[in-house]
Amino acid sequence: DTAVSQTPKYLVTQMGNDKSIKCEQNLGHDTMYWYKQDSKKFLKIMFSYNNKELIINETVPNRFSPKSPDKAHLNLHINSLELGDSAVYFCASSQGQSSYNEQFFGPGTRLTVL
Amino acid sequence: KQEVTQIPAALSVPEGENLVLNCSFTDSAIYNLQWFRQDPGKGLTSLLLIQSSQREQTSGRLNASLDKSSGRSTLYIAASQPGDSATYLCAYAGGTSYGKLTFGQGTILTVHP
Numbered sequence: 001d002t003a004v005s006q007t008p009k010y011l012v013t014q015m016g017n018d019k020s021i022k023c024e025q026n027l028g029h030d031t032m033y034w035y036k037q038d039s040k041k042f043l044k045i046m047f048s049y050n051n052k053e054l055i056i057n058e059t060v061p062n063r064f065s066p067k068s069p070d071k072a073h074l075n076l077h078i079n080s081l082e083l084g085d086s087a088v089y090f091c092a093s094s095q096g097q098s099s100y101n102e103q104f105f106g107p108g109t110r111l112t113v114l
Numbered sequence: 115k116q117e118v119t120q121i122p123a124a125l126s127v128p129e130g131e132n133l134v135l136n137c138s139f140t141d142s143a144i145y146n147l148q149w150f151r152q153d154p155g156k157g158l159t160s161l162l163l164i165q166s167s168q169r170e171q172t173s174g175r176l177n178a179s180l181d182k183s184s185g186r187s188t189l190y191i192a193a194s195q196p197g198d199s200a201t202y203l204c205a206y207a208g209g210t211s212y213g214k215l216t217f218g219q220g221t222i223l224t225v226h227p
Contacts, residue, residue, distance in 0.1 A: 107157035
């Protein structure tokens with residue numbers, strides 16, 4: 001199936017740990033995004049990469065570091081996890097970084113920090 | 115500050131009703147607007163994408179309109195079914211956002227048999 005996939009689907013961890021979430025798309029897109037959906041269901045963009053280069057960084061703490069090994073993958077590494085990091089993280093992709101392009105979303109990763 | 119407001123926050127209707135979900139936005143220079151559906155514990159499914167040059171888009175029982183001058187979009191669902199129950203989100207890409215979508219907080223729709 002052509003899609004945006006994320007692993008893991010669920011992640012439960014202790015405060016202070018470091019964790020990574022992986023995202024892959026096989027749609028042939030060159031732009032990928034990370035969004036965060038908080039407990040109030042509000043979705044906000046965190047990062048955007050185009051052809052492995054950072055395009056958008058929306059005032060996200062330095063503990064969050066995206067890594068794009070190639071244009072089909074955008075992973076999110078989080079250091080020193082805090083309680084407030086608990087949320088659902090969505091990966092998305094589009095063809096091109098133009099604002100005209102439709103975005104396709106992955107199924108989300110629910111992160112719970114205890 | 116870019117903002118998106120969705121009204122109503124929640125809606126409960128009997129099966130078969132036609133209904134309208136509203137979305138308003140503050141950015142006058144939008145590039146496109148997308149309507150998404152989110153089922154509990156699931157990801158976002160794109161329903162309709164309206165480019166800034168378009169007035170409306172249709173897919174099956176869904177019709178979305180866009181009025182840039184008033185900063186509004188509506189999603190019309192005809193002959194609602196229990197399977198339509200979900201959260202509906204609108205989001206727009208605007209200005210020099212390089213594809214960044216700004217989301218509303220959604221309308222929770224419940225269609226009961």
